[in-house]
Amino acid sequence: MCGFAGIARRDGAAPSKAALLRMAAALHHRGPDGYGLFTGRRAGLAHTRLSIIDIAGGAQPLTNEDGSVVVVYNGEVYNYLELQRELEGYGHRFRTRCDTEVLVHAWEQWGEGMLPRLNGQFAFAIYDRRDDTIFLARDYFGINPLFYSVREGDLYFGSEVKALFASGEVSAEIDHRGLDEVLTFWGARAPRTVFRNVQQLEPGTCARWRGGEFRVRRYYHPDYTADASESAGALTELDQLMRTSVGLRMRADVPVGAYLSGGLDSSITCALATAYSPYDLRTFSVTFHDRRFDESDFQLELAKDLGSVHCVEHIQDGAIAEVFPDVIRHTETPLVRTAPAPMYLLSKLTRERGIRVVQTGEGADELFLGYDLFKETAVRRFCLRQPGSSRRPMLFDRLYPYLAPTGGEFWRRFFLTAGSPDDPLFSHMPRFLLTSRIKEFYSANAREALSGFDALAELRDSLPEGFAKWTDLGKASYLEMHTLLANYLISSQGERMAMANSVEGRYPFLDHRLFEFAAALPDQSKLRVLREKDILRRWARDVVPPRLATRPKQPYRAPDVPAFFGPNELPYVSELLSDGAIARTGVFDPALVAGLLRRCRAGRAVGFRENQALVAILSTQIWHNAFIAQPYESGIPSGRPDVHLTESCEVGSTPRLHTVAATA
Numbered sequence: 101m102c103g104f105a106g107i108a109r110r111d112g113a114a115p116s117k118a119a120l121l122r123m124a125a126a127l128h129h130r131g132p133d134g135y136g137l138f139t140g141r142r143a144g145l146a147h148t149r150l151s152i153i154d155i156a157g158g159a160q161p162l163t164n165e166d167g168s169v170v171v172v173y174n175g176e177v178y179n180y181l182e183l184q185r186e187l188e189g190y191g192h193r194f195r196t197r198c199d200t201e202v203l204v205h206a207w208e209q210w211g212e213g214m215l216p217r218l219n220g221q222f223a224f225a226i227y228d229r230r231d232d233t234i235f236l237a238r239d240y241f242g243i244n245p246l247f248y249s250v251r252e253g254d255l256y257f258g259s260e261v262k263a264l265f266a267s268g269e270v271s272a273e274i275d276h277r278g279l280d281e282v283l284t285f286w287g288a289r290a291p292r293t294v295f296r297n298v299q300q301l302e303p304g305t306c307a308r309w310r311g312g313e314f315r316v317r318r319y320y321h322p323d324y325t326a327d328a329s330e331s332a333g334a335l336t337e338l339d340q341l342m343r344t345s346v347g348l349r350m351r352a353d354v355p356v357g358a359y360l361s362g363g364l365d366s367s368i369t370c371a372l373a374t375a376y377s378p379y380d381l382r383t384f385s386v387t388f389h390d391r392r393f394d395e396s397d398f399q400l401e402l403a404k405d406l407g408s409v410h411c412v413e414h415i416q417d418g419a420i421a422e423v424f425p426d427v428i429r430h431t432e433t434p435l436v437r438t439a440p441a442p443m444y445l446l447s448k449l450t451r452e453r454g455i456r457v458v459q460t461g462e463g464a465d466e467l468f469l470g471y472d473l474f475k476e477t478a479v480r481r482f483c484l485r486q487p488g489s490s491r492r493p494m495l496f497d498r499l500y501p502y503l504a505p506t507g508g509e510f511w512r513r514f515f516l517t518a519g520s521p522d523d524p525l526f527s528h529m530p531r532f533l534l535t536s537r538i539k540e541f542y543s544a545n546a547r548e549a550l551s552g553f554d555a556l557a558e559l560r561d562s563l564p565e566g567f568a569k570w571t572d573l574g575k576a577s578y579l580e581m582h583t584l585l586a587n588y589l590i591s592s593q594g595e596r597m598a599m600a601n602s603v604e605g606r607y608p609f610l611d612h613r614l615f616e617f618a619a620a621l622p623d624q625s626k627l628r629v630l631r632e633k634d635i636l637r638r639w640a641r642d643v644v645p646p647r648l649a650t651r652p653k654q655p656y657r658a659p660d661v662p663a664f665f666g667p668n669e670l671p672y673v674s675e676l677l678s679d680g681a682i683a684r685t686g687v688f689d690p691a692l693v694a695g696l697l698r699r700c701r702a703g704r705a706v707g708f709r710e711n712q713a714l715v716a717i718l719s720t721q722i723w724h725n726a727f728i729a730q731p732y733e734s735g736i737p738s739g740r741p742d743v744h745l746t747e748s749c750e751v752g753s754t755p756r757l758h759t760v761a762a763t764a
Contacts, residue, residue: 102150102160103127103599104172105263106225108143108234110253110312115144118736119267124148126266126734127259129430130174130599135737136160138170140747143227143234146263147172149742150602152352152457153180158198159742165193168229169204170745174259175222175244176606177202178348183217207235212306215319219348219611223301225257229747234309240320240612241463242290242303242586243595243605249298253312261298261432265732270298272727276549279687282434283538283716284555287587289562291316294433294723303586320612322581323566323619324574330625330635337617338639345611346372349459356606357382357455359446360410361656362398364633365461365470367644369608373459374406383408384450384458386442388415393657398648405645413449415442420663421670425722430600431592432727434720436535436712439658443597451601462594463609466581467618468633469573469626470653475499477527477576478627480515487516499630524560524567527576528583532556537709538716541688541696559583573623660711661700664718676721685724688717 105123107115117139124135124146131148138145138161147160153176163170177183180199183206188194192205199220206214207226212235221243226235234255238246248257249270256264264270278294281287291299301307304320331337346369350356358370360383374381383403387396396412403410420441427441428434450458465471476499483492493512497504503511519529542550567575590607598605608614618626621635628634632653640649664673675681677697679690699705700714 102174103130103148103259103263104146104160104174104223104225105258105267106143106145106172106227106234106256107267107269108227108255108309112142114139114141117144119269120144120146121736122266122268122734123258123263125737126262126732128737129602130259132602134159134739134742136741136743136745138172138227138745138747140227140229142232145170145172145225145227147743148737150456150599150604152176152354152604154196154198155353157196158200160200161743161745162196162198162200162204163745164204164208167745169207170227170229171200171203171207171224173200173203173222173224174246175220175224175239176349176351176604177218177220177222178351179217179219181351212317212319215306219613221607221610223259232310235306236301236309237306237319238301238303240304240322241581241590241607241610241615243590243607243610245591245595246301247293247298248301248307248314250309250314251297255309255314261293261295262727262732262734264298265727266734272732273297274687274724274728276546276687277553277555279434279720280539280550280553281555283436284532284536285559285583285587286436286535287584287591288433289559289583289587295727321564322578322615324570324578325566325620326571326574326622327620328622330622334621334625334635335639338635341611341614341617342368342608342639343372345608345614346459347376348611349606349608350376352457354456355379355382355454356457356459357384357450358408359383359458359460359605360385360399360402360408361461362395362402362648363461363654363656364636364640364644364648364651365464365609367398367402367461367648368464368636368640369459369461370402370406370408371643372608374408381406381408382453382455383410384446384453384455385410385412386415386446387412388442388658389417390659393659395654398651401645402648411449411453413442413446415445415658417666418663418668418670419445420658421673424663424719425672425726426600427597428719428722429726430596432596432723433592434716434723435592436538436716436719437658438660438663438715439656440593440597441663442658443593444600447598447601447603450598450603456602457604457606458598459606459608460594461609462589462605462607463585463615464633464636465653466577466585467609467615467626468636469577469623470632471580472499472653472655473527473531473580474573474576474627475630475632476515476530477572478630480526481521481572483516484521495630524563524575525556525579527572528579534708535712538713541692541713541717543686543689546687571623573627574619577619661705661714664714665700665703672722673718676718676725681721682717684729685721687720687724693717 133151177199180202223244223246273296275296278288290302307316385399388394625635682690
């Protein structure tokens, strides 16, 4: 993957080359292998490249034959070879071997109709010089990011928000509503971000800008209408989909590795990837000193079974706190958990070992109902059908055995009173309410800024047509993908942490064909009583070792409060959490934060509320200090651009092209 950015002027004034260079520099970590520019009368584009496919010939910006269509692109279109053959049948001629060129010819051939033909993860911008249109698009599930801002008709866009700020024309200001969504859903819901007047293109949507007008359209509509029963050929179809999805995601001109967590999902992707790799598969894992978080026994078992070359990032005491400021600068948003930090360290190890592409197992839990949240939803409804039963609520102790010794009765009551069964958000209300307790630390100013805003009401109002007809678990699956997967798991914990170290993550479970197969399965094929991912487990018996195919789900977690306190506490923690620093930021109440800080240092902050609150407050302070308190600055890329296209020629003839070698 790569990074790109651009500016388009309503009045036709040429964007500044210096601004484009600064935007490119802000994205250097996404594309350290070179950069390119397009400078024109109305629009300017910048691109930073991570070379994966057609290393010699895939530099961007890239045009069609006559230079009328210019593209900058971040991602992979995995079926590009098949699309290239189809487009050649229509008379298009290709001069490179990269998937990027497929986009310009597909745009010429099908226009916006190209999008349903793409199997991949992508964000891209096409400048069509024939009508001065900028076309933006983002993949079905929001794997690749794309942010934009429209100011007085001028359009600014980029793979990360910092590129917009680097232009010098978009200011960084806090959006309290976006922050409030982080403290409800773990991430701001697209199109909202935590920055005022900066939006993110929603997954499965595209947008057109022309003459100062910006219009967004949804091109992909996920459907969770379930079949009445599982078809006789379901396992065969699942086998074909899994193998082709992994196989397509092994296409690269560099070795492809894999993340190995030790759970079922990553074990499947690693096992299938081995068959498609022309090299010894390289696998990478995170381990923890704290056995509550560690899965190293399962990781080593599969690595030995596959014969992979296995590398481990062992998270030592103090490691999370040390990298946490860098993590926040890359996520560009506050967090409520520290889990992205170990993934940042893992991608760093991966890059140091010479691997720049990895397959990973995210998405399987959302598709095949793997999280405890789905079991919890089923148990809550089961209990509420007989509200007087004293035995049914005991199922929560089986579901969450670690809660029973310290507050079993409290948690049982909490689960049964967290929202009405008629609420469309019923499945997620326990999580939303628990996370929202962070807001008890808000300052009076923050509460005033949020007057009249209700994040949950907005979510209810935004639910898609047909939502009410889906099953309870279908609704829960949609909410999980819509609120958590795209806005936190794939973004903050996944794509951003990988690209921080110039590593591309690939997600076989987020192939849209596999999603549509899973969404149409009856609920009992995915959650059979309290056995999660049932059909996936049945199929995986012939793919991974039996112990891994049958092991219970262990959610990936990392230490929160303990990561920041102890004998080696880093100075920035106390500095950013001091009364003065909290007051200057203005989001949280200094006295309440001081009380939380005392409990953390005394080792008494052990509950979910306080762990999430500490991470949320500290990360907000880091975020505010990095982006809001001072203007964002980036340098100018070193070396000369690989490609510099100019718009000095007329449409119909190739733009002037300068090609030089990039220097480090």
